[in-house]
Amino acid sequence: MAIVDLPEEIQKHILETVVKTKEYESNHFYITELIGCPRMVFYNRTIGRPSKMAIDKAYQFYFGIVLDDLWTKLFKVNQRRVTHKVYGYPITVSGRLDFIDSKGVICDLKKTANLFFVQKEAKPEHISQIMFYCYCEANYKAKLCYFSLKNYIEHSFTFTDEELSQFINDFVEPKAINISNYISTNTVPDSEKTKKDWECHYTDKETGVEFYCDYYDRCYPEKKAEDSD
Numbered sequence: 001m002a003i004v005d006l007p008e009e010i011q012k013h014i015l016e017t018v019v020k021t022k023e024y025e026s027n028h029f030y031i032t033e034l035i036g037c038p039r040m041v042f043y044n045r046t047i048g049r050p051s052k053m054a055i056d057k058a059y060q061f062y063f064g065i066v067l068d069d070l071w072t073k074l075f076k077v078n079q080r081r082v083t084h085k086v087y088g089y090p091i092t093v094s095g096r097l098d099f100i101d102s103k104g105v106i107c108d109l110k111k112t113a114n115l116f117f118v119q120k121e122a123k124p125e126h127i128s129q130i131m132f133y134c135y136c137e138a139n140y141k142a143k144l145c146y147f148s149l150k151n152y153i154e155h156s157f158t159f160t161d162e163e164l165s166q167f168i169n170d171f172v173e174p175k176a177i178n179i180s181n182y183i184s185t186n187t188v189p190d191s192e193k194t195k196k197d198w199e200c201h202y203t204d205k206e207t208g209v210e211f212y213c214d215y216y217d218r219c220y221p222e223k224k225a226e227d228s229d
């Protein structure tokens with residue numbers, strides 16, 4: 001038996017929890033979009049994400065979403081929306097921080113199947129995400145809380161005002177402007193310059209489930225045929 005054999009009602013619930021259609025406003029970007037592949041953002045916003053997902057793939061995301069929802073509610077400040085207006089452009093970047101703990105530290109929960117890859121250090125894109133929250137909140141302390149269904153690891157950070165301002169000036173604002181330009185000129189971002197292999201295709205070591213980006217076929221039409229040989 002496998003995940004595909006779960007009762008139909010449960011499969012339906014898992015898919016409804018994981019696959020949510022997002023309404024995008026032009027010139028309003030989410031920080032989670034800016035830390036990932038610009039090409040993916042371009043396709044999400046121009047052709048739209050496929051609304052279907054295989055149940056074994058959805059199952060891998062399900063616990064992260066459900067536990068995030070249950071656990072963040074335990075804190076007084078939770079799911080707080082933060083925004084930043086890009087200087088000189090009609091562009092807004094927003095995000096939603098998970099919670100602020102009793103010591104005033106901004107915390108972000110990250111469910112991962114395997115903690116091995118974050119044992120020594122946090123993922124750079126996750127650090128970028130909390131730096132954005134810290135900048136918007138003028139709070140210099142943050143924590144990335146990685147959990148799997150077996151264990152927990154956290155990484156703490158203290159940023160300076162200069163680091164946060166530089167991050168906004170050098171990373172967040174240019175990236176938001178670039179993506180906005182790609183979309184308004186209908187130009188597909190160059191995949192070689194934006195590619196991150198783990199976003200394109202990876203295999204979950206624990207479950208063996210293969211994850212392909214929704215746009216893998218578009219970016220690597222020949223490669224997918226080779227991979228499945």
Ligand code: SF4
Nearest residue numbers: 037040199200213219
């Ligand atoms: S397949 Fe890779 S390069 Fe193409 S959109 Fe997805 S993550 Fe980006």
